[in-house]
Amino acid sequence: FSLKTPDGQLAGFDVDIGNALCEEMKVQCKWVEQEFDGLIPALKVRKIDAILSSMTITDERKRSVDFTNKYYNTPARFVMKEGASLNDPKADLKGKKAGVLRGSTADRYASAELTPAGVEVVRYNSQQEANMDLVAGRLD
Template identity: 65%
Template sequence: MNKIALLGALALSAFSTLALAGQDTLRIGIEAAYPPFGFKTPEGNISGFDYDIGNALCAEMQVKCQWVEQEFDGLIPSLKVRKIDAVLSSMSITEDRLKSVDFSKKYYQTPGKLAMKAGSRIEDPLVDLKGRKVGVQRASTYDRYATDRFEPAGIEVVRYASQNEAFLDLASGRLDALLADIINIDEGFIKTPAGQGFALVGPDFNDPKYFGKGAGIAVRKGDSDTAARFNAAIDAIRANGQYQQVQAKYFGFDIYGK
């Protein structure tokens, strides 16, 4: 092959690679029952901070987001059997999860908190909640914490498939307290009509052993290429202001954390 033909072949190969890259589709799993991070609009469309951040990341990576909605406890199993390529659904980066999946760097970090009737006082949850019912979302970091710490202390832990189901039982009096992300409780419950008369109480829950190092994007074990692409995109949207624009739609403070 002469030099001109070789250069032409290389150029065509590069063009084909770019074209294919532009047509890439990432199947991203999300739970759309975790406001304000993921929820359904009255029209039935997925919305929320996670959804908007994911679309911004896909645009930065020049790929198409194909959103796959399912319950939270089914997201990692779907990832492992290749039904989806990533999970972007407020999933905390924990040592336990890192045994089965890999993660991008964090894209936000917030503490956990208890929700109870306004006026409730909790100084030491392991003492003050003894004999009471506390709700958590099944397979969440709060479920693991409650299993390890609350149940041995005589606290009854009630597990739910979705956070919204737990909110309903708290509002109806079937729970004494609920343990979840502080933003999810505040925006998804306390500031709604159903949450009137309830408040955030007690200490922050932020033990890294249980709650990890922030929320990241889960990918299959060993898929370092996809994780690296997400990492670069997270850095890019934080640098170019897109992250801050999405954040401002939902929060009046910096959710990224330290």
């Protein structure tokens, strides 16, 4: 839901929502980049004031921070090269490389389900990095 433009600016749905909230509250907001797995720790030590990221609400996370109501629901999906098919992730990805966003619910799923099934899980600090490796053929 967010990306970096070629000139280095943050953009995307989360940024648009955040800017609208700041405007409504009549405050000036500053966007801070943070690796996904560092978002909650940064919030807890007040390095940042809020998290606007496509973050799944889990019981573990609810024990650490408060969440608003969902403003968008995005089910997890596998992203693959055009023309590829995936019927059974464990069987179809065995012996292959799959990328996940470090610290995400996809990371937990991959650790619990894919790694024991023989899938090499590669963790990324941003979705853009994972997408680039998929396009470059470094992921299956």
